[in-house]
Amino acid sequence: xxxxxxxxxxxxxIHICYLVILLVGYRRVRKQIEELRRGx
Amino acid sequence: MKxxxxxxxxxxGILLSYALYEALIVAxxxxxxxxxxxxxxxxxxxxxxxxxxxxxxxxxxxxYLIRRSAAADALAVVSAEVGVVFCTVVLVTxxxxxxxxxxxxxxxxxxxxxxxxxxxxxxxxxxxxRFSTSGETPVLAAALAIFGALDVPLVYFSIWIxxxxxxxxxxxxxxxxxxxxxxxxxxxxxxxxxxxxxxxxSRYRLEVLKREVEEMQxxxxxxxxxxxx
Numbered sequence: 001x002x003x004x005x006x007x008x009x010x011x012x013x014i015h016i017c018y019l020v021i022l023l024v025g026y027r028r029v030r031k032q033i034e035e036l037r038r039g040x
Numbered sequence: 041m042k043x044x045x046x047x048x049x050x051x052x053g054i055l056l057s058y059a060l061y062e063a064l065i066v067a068x069x070x071x072x073x074x075x076x077x078x079x080x081x082x083x084x085x086x087x088x089x090x091x092x093x094x095x096x097x098x099x100x101x102x103x104y105l106i107r108r109s110a111a112a113d114a115l116a117v118v119s120a121e122v123g124v125v126f127c128t129v130v131l132v133t134x135x136x137x138x139x140x141x142x143x144x145x146x147x148x149x150x151x152x153x154x155x156x157x158x159x160x161x162x163x164x165x166x167x168x169x170r171f172s173t174s175g176e177t178p179v180l181a182a183a184l185a186i187f188g189a190l191d192v193p194l195v196y197f198s199i200w201i202x203x204x205x206x207x208x209x210x211x212x213x214x215x216x217x218x219x220x221x222x223x224x225x226x227x228x229x230x231x232x233x234x235x236x237x238x239x240x241x242s243r244y245r246l247e248v249l250k251r252e253v254e255e256m257q258x259x260x261x262x263x264x265x266x267x268x269x
Binding site: 001003004006007008010011014015018019022025026029032033036039 | 060075076078079082083086122125128129132133136137139140235239242243246249250253256257260
């Protein structure tokens with residue numbers, strides 16, 4: 001059972017990590033857009 | 041569009057929860073392996089989804105080479121990146137199943153090795169896209185993607201062609217499966233496909249935004265008066 005739970009947990013940890021990377025990417029792009037707007 | 045995304049995300053969340061319930065509670069317990077066999081409901085759909093994404097990357101790369109379409113190039117990056125995420129799941133859940141069943145975490149078997157090679161090819165594709173500063177990067181990446189895609193059928197058909205320790209395919213191969221298990225497997229695949237589509241959708245939007253920002257930054261730098269540079 002431990003291996004089963006480890007596999008399921010690992011799957012979601014990998015997906016959640018990628019979602020966090022996506023969120024960080026979005027935040028960075030939004031910040032860049034705001035900087036560009038301020039510069040205009 | 042935002043509303044469709046929210047509704048789709050909600051439906052995918054429900055389907056993923058239902059698929060998890062089916063995999064852990066409803067699916068019958070396999071006689072020889074016991075509960076550890078349930079890893080199969082995450083491992084196999086992840087592998088199929090990764091193959092589909094790498095095939096999308098191949099098609100998008102060919103379209104890019106023919107038409108030089110920016111949308112095809114963006115789709116190629118997105119599908120490769122999300123494909124690598126799903127392939128990572130395959131490479132992590134595989135050994136977690138193998139340890140209690142085979143008694144080893146890893147063996148240099150054709151199926152396992154070719155999957156690792158596939159993962160390495162697409163990681164190198166992403167590194168090329170991330171770190172190369174050449175103007176020809178999309179063309180080089182598209183060429184690499186076409187060669188990389190050759191490994192997808194090799195991974196899939198390796199268990200038919202070579203003698204391997206990996207179990208036989210459950211659909212269209214020498215393996216057989218209980219219809220109730222097949223039902224749970226297909227539900228999980230549908231759920232992971234929906235999830236992959238959602239991630240690709242978000243990542244594609246991010247890629248388009250990134251490119252627009254880069255263009256704007258280049259334009260702003262060009263329009264800036266010399267004295268202020």
